[in-house]
Amino acid sequence: MKKLFIIFVLIFSPLLIFGWWKWTHIQLSTYAYVNSKLNEENLIRKFNLDKGSVQPLTVENETKTVAEWIWYGVEKEDEGFLYLTDRSARHFHNPLNVFNEAGLTRIGQTRRQSSILWAQDGIEQNKLAEGDMSWQKIKEYYYYALISDTEEMRYLNFGLMFKGLGHQIHLVQDMSNPEHTRNDNHPFVTIEAWAEEHYYNIIDGFCKNPLFPDVDLETLVNDPSIERTLSPIARLNDADVYIPENTFPSAAMQQGLSEYSNANFFSNDTIFSSDFPYPSIANADISKIFTKINTEYKLDEKGVYLPKTNDGDPITHFLRLPYLKKYTTTNLLHLSYLDELCYKDYTSMLVPRAVGYSAALINYFFRGEIEVTLPASDGIYALSVDSSEVFKK
DSSP: OOHHHHHHHHHHGGGGGGGGGHHHHHHHHHHHHHTGGGGOHHHHHHHTTTGGGGEEEETTTEEOOHHHHHHHHHTTTTOSSSTTTTTGGGGGOOSOOOOGGSSOTTTTTTOOOOOOHHTHHHHHHSTTTTTOOHHHHHHHHHHHHOOSHHHHHHHHHHHHHHHHHHHHHHHHHTSSSSHHTTTTOOOOOHHHHHHTTTTTIIHHHHSOOOOOOOOOOSSBBBOOTOOOOBOOOOOOOOOOOOOOTOOOOOOTTSSOOHHHHHHOOOOOGGGGGGTOSOOOOGOOOOOGGSSSSSOOTTOOOOEEEEEESSSOEEEEEOOOOOOOOBBBBBHHHHBOOOOOHHHHHHHHHHHHHHHHHHHHHHHHOOOOOOOOOOSSSSSOOOOOOTOOOOOOO
């Protein structure tokens, strides 16, 4: 029976590799929207969407508002069933590796594409459910939405654009989950399940104070492992500033989201893993908890927490140490794990960045402006003095 269980986990664990779950993603995306240019009603109206953000947009018999199309895209980015056809298997990026080697890998399986490459690879996206929702494709939808001369085509392209923007937002948000930046396909649900359970009463509060990145969004990205350049949005996820050989973990906003979550936090399967130099045992304040033989435990204690005090963001409930009367330092650390208080402390620092980095993606997408004015010399123009009359073209 035990062997059958192990086989079941190995076969079906791909079903459990989502980053944040549906309502957590929607909560993060709602606050990203509110803290971005899209919350400026004038921006939406500049698209000639008369009802602003509540303008109904129809795509293939599906009619939704601007915000609803974004939420729909956020949800659909996890579409798929099996490991080879699941979009979510492409939502991993280890910032310690070059891009071509940064995606999810499992024993006996081919490495999946890194989230950064997946976000900008329309050819690969078109092979899976939901099709091409790459960064380049949604820019194309934006272009056609602006130049289409019929209302039907404008609304169609705007709907697809906002849906695609939701797909891209999802990819950024997953980089705030340590499991997705430490090559941990987490077959057993962990931090995301806790966040989903508390998305409204706890995660909502963390969303209200977003932290915005300060990365270079002007220069194209080149990585030694790829033969093409990438849009600067890649730096929102990996700005290539965390290099363990000569830099330490930090709370700086000049780093990509994957760099921050990888260097500062654990996932349950990578606690003090040799694959990741940080967080390091040297960063934890062990002296406050036990000496070589711990004499502070009492029979009525359920366990204590190990704080992280150095390098990067300090975390009070960094690790949970189990109930043990006397154990050596090494044994205690090998038996440590993450629990609900750890998840709460982790998300209190990860969620504000997930919101701020998502909002930064939106702002970058809508960074350009075009002003239309009368020509300097004699030109043709029209004037309407009746507000009930509008120009159809």
